[in-house]
Amino acid sequence: MTTLLIKNGHVIDPANGIDDVHDILVADGKIQKVEAGLNDTADEVIDASGLTVTPGLIDMQVHFREPGREDRETLETGSWAALAGGVTSAVAMPNLKPVADNQTVIEFIIKRSNELDLINIYPTGSITTGQEGATLSEINELKTSGAIAITDDGVDVQDEGILRRAFEYSKTCDILLMSHCETNTLTEDGVMHEGWVSTQLGLAGTPAASEDLAVQKNILLAEMCGGRLHLLHNSTSGAVDAIRRAKQAGKATITAEVSVQHFALTDEECKGYNTNAKMYPPLRSQDHVDAIIAAIKDDTIDAFTTDHAPHIEPDKLQPFDKAAFGSTGLQTSFAVMNTYLVKPGHISLSKGISKMSAEPAKILGIDKGTLSVGADADIAIFDINKDWVPSNENRLSKGKNCIFNGKTLTGQAQYTIVGGRVKFKQGQIVAS
Ligand SMILES: [Zn+2]
The missing domain is CATH 2.30.40.10 (Urease, subunit C, domain 1)
Structure with a gap:
């Protein structure tokens, strides 16, 4: 012993x-x-x-890139980054090559993470095959092979009929459905938040309404069909207002997260065409950041994540409108929470830690996130x-x-x- x-x-x-x-x-x-x-x-x-x-941190949204883009990240290097940030469990998004829309990819991720024996990695399966938004994946197969949730993260399921079926299957299979909320016809060529700064920089913007509309669509379908809805990386005042109302109405099981950069930084970071500030959802203006912080304080937001999105240098050493979307975050998430929420007095350290451990564990239904006697x-x-x-x-x-x-x-x-x-x-x- x-x-x-x-x-x-x-x-x-x-x-x-x-x-x-x-x-x-x-x-x-x-x-x-x-x-x-x-x-x-x-x-x-x-x-x-x-x-x-504290309990080891649980990050509900990371991109580990393996299989398929091991030049960007592997399950091993991603685990090292997690460990350096105090993160002991991570939920891996399915936008891989091949997409995690089948048993083989899910089983590969579980087997590889067991071999590595570094952190706990929980794979997700895609809602639609190839994340193409057209045909549902075999959701029961994903669940039985070990997927902790289904999501098309990276893109949104645009077709309401398909999304409706996904909610129905997720309820039948009792698996969490995580939604990336974006309305493609409004996002178009947007590379940052649409507002004063995008106008100054002459860059195409993504309006807040792109996210607001998709969040409302997801809430309506969850209320109609049942199932458990988790809303990924919320960044707008409209999104958190809708989530607050839906939680008060209590007609569906809805949880929500914010990625730490979205309560810490604004679209001012894009000035100077810093491509590390390019991400989806985009860094928003101060009024949205204020609304997100209010939603953290009143627990409309349940959890903090990173949306850890590693890229190779050539994909970021590009003109802003051509550069890849995303920022890494596993090594910095605790520090960002502490620096931007606890130090200014917005929330207590205990509340911040809860949203990075006990709360994500509850949403995921895993026996983690506490220091209880007998716990891992x-x-x-x-x-x-x-x-x-x-x-x-x-x-x-x-x-x-x-x-x-x-x-x-x-x-x-x-x-x-x-x-x-x-x-x-x-x-x-x-x-x-
Ligand atoms: Zn996403």
């Missing part, structure tokens, strides 16, 4: 209401005790004095006061495209523990 003792850390475990200095004893991959002043001996002892100990010992240990500057030099992802490059962030993972084993210490990978 291997044992690990984490001493004197400030333990924040929102699911159990713990926010105090405690020790944690881990044995055989499970949490055995969470108490002050433990005197147990252990094979390994971590002195967490001055550090903050997935644990992150942060220095919440550590200032650091993300750069291509200190990034473990293959993708060097990060919108937070060069910005000072506060808070950094010092240790990341998965299944009771230390996989990462700040500055090194310890894949034991």
Whole structure:
């Protein structure tokens, strides 16, 4: 039996209401005790004095690119980036080559992540075959082969009839449906948020209405058909207003997330034609960011994600309107949350951690995200006061495209523990 003792850390475990200095004893991959002043001996002892100990973070939306685009990221490099950010579980999007619309791709991802034995990776299957929006995937086959949810993320299912059937099947198969909300006829050639800044820069914009309309469509169909709807990467005031109303009405099971860049930054980042600021949904104007923060405070938004989207350099070293969409984020998500929400006093650290651990676990229906006795010992240990500057030099992802490059962030993972084993210490990978 291997044992690990984490001493004197400030333990924040929102699911159990713990926010105090405690020790944690881990044995055989499970949490055995969470108490002050433990005197147990252990094979390994971590002195967490001055550090903050939390459940390992759960990221519900990442793009790991394997199979198909291993030049951008692999399940291995993506896992390293996750570990460096205190993330112990990640939900992998299906926009791969081939698309995860069948049993073989789902089983490959599960097998490869088991071989790697770094973090917990949960694959999703696509709603439609090839993510082409025309024919439903074999949703029951996806579910039985291990997909945790269905989504066409990267694109939206435009046809309401197809989406209706998808909700009906998702209900029958009891699988979460995650929607990327975008109305193609409004997005057209848009490369950033449509507004004053896009006009100044002379770039084609994507109006907020593209997202608002798709969010409302998804809510209406979820209310009509049942099933569980999770709305990915919300970025507009219209989206969160609609979600708030739908939650109050209570006619469907609806949850929602925001990717951390969308509460932190605005479309001003696109000035200078910085292609790392190009992403979908686009960084919005300040009024939308304010509405998103209000929706975080009143829990209209349940969870924070990264939408981690690695690219090779040539795909970003392009004119803005030609560059690829997306930013990496796994290594910076905790720091962004801490810097832009906790430090300015918008929310407590406990609430922020909850939206990155206990809440995503609830939405996904997985037994993770807490430090309860008997739970899997997935644990992150942060220095919440550590200032650091993300750069291509200190990034473990293959993708060097990060919108937070060069910005000072506060808070950094010092240790990341998965299944009771230390996989990462700040500055090194310890894949034991
Ligand atoms: Zn998306």
